[in-house]
Amino acid sequence: MTLRVLLADDEHLIRGALAALLALEDDLVVVAEAASGPEALAMARAHRPDVAVLDLQMPGADGVSVATTLRGELPDCRTMIVTSHGRPGHLKRALAAGVRGFVPKTVSAQRLAEIIRTVHAGNRYVDPELAADAISAGDSPLTEREAEVLELAADGAPVAEIAERAALSQGTVRNYLSSAVSKLGAENRHAAVRLARERGWV
């Protein structure tokens, strides 16, 4: 009984190389490859793989949102995320989306193959180091609105623009930013954005 795998990663070099390596494992077969989020979805619908191995950052839709959709459409398809830059918040989001495996690209291909089997068997696997990071980073102290406003502030937009986009008054926006900044212990909103990003809270 072979295990059918979908591989989604926007980097052709990596995807191809990975496919070649996984092909060496005789119980695994890569039935589809995709280079973007939407393509991954289409491929999954067409080929109904047992396990979908998704890159976190892809054009179109990221790995987590693909996983969320897949969970609804193909409940039998297990999903796992592979990523280069694993931030704690991503892990949390991924787990909430029903993802069963979360590994950094620093693992070896053999290890990856094992993890694919683990995931297929219905178990979960989370990279210990990433898990430790996630635990030590803890939960976001920000309220929903604070996070939303901080997000909008991320690209350096002035308060007026943030207020308009969030349909809030400027005063409210400043209050939220102020409280977010003090909760994060940051110097100002921009440092706060950086901190929240690092911890995966936005």
Add this chain to the structure above:
Amino acid sequence: MTLRVLLADDEHLIRGALAALLALEDDLVVVAEAASGPEALAMARAHRPDVAVLDLQMPGADGVSVATTLRGELPDCRTMIVTSHGRPGHLKRALAAGVRGFVPKTVSAQRLAEIIRTVHAGNRYVDPELAADAISAGDSPLTEREAEVLELAADGAPVAEIAERAALSQGTVRNYLSSAVSKLGAENRHAAVRLARERGWV
């Protein structure tokens, strides 16, 4: 006559997979692998490869600085950069460092093998799309100081701190920031930082 290759990439998964794929080409042999900048240097000194394939982002020292050092120590060793996020400025820096190949990770392994041969033969190869980006982005309009100050402003530090770190008066810092912002056509310093980052000018 086989072509001896050094492979440096911090992602074990990719490096291993790449090595496996390049091994399929019978004129190429991967003589060393490294997961960080310093390690890449050490490996290069020990194994004296014909071509060093370096990832742009690695812990310790990035691909370009490794290439610069290599150019001095092993002039016969050709260097090339492989990267996921190719920003125009990186390309320019890389070329200045004597790098002969610059390709995104979206190429296929076969293509990469060809490019390795091209580079070894003494020719250059730059991904056409990245080249186009670099040309359209053009040269940085920023003066040295403007760039320096913008860099210090990157993590959201207040003017006072920037002034101290750059040993400038606060007024001067604001002037530089102001002119940088207007040269880049940005809304404010933070957007300017983003823009300059995107274009590889910082």
Add this chain to the structure above:
DNA sequence: GTGGCCTTCTGACATTTGTCATGTGCGCCG
């Protein structure tokens, strides 16, 4: 049903930025 937390607002204030005019001195290039 009261107390606590979140959302949302207003107004006022201090501080920080952004912008402009203007000045000096240096080095380079024609």
Add this chain to the structure above:
DNA sequence: CGGCGCACATGACAAATGTCAGAAGGCCAC
């Protein structure tokens, strides 16, 4: 040599931001 652009500065003003106090309504929990 004279001009140009850059580095660096000052001072002043307008605009944006950060901080605080206060207040109203909603929701949940005890």
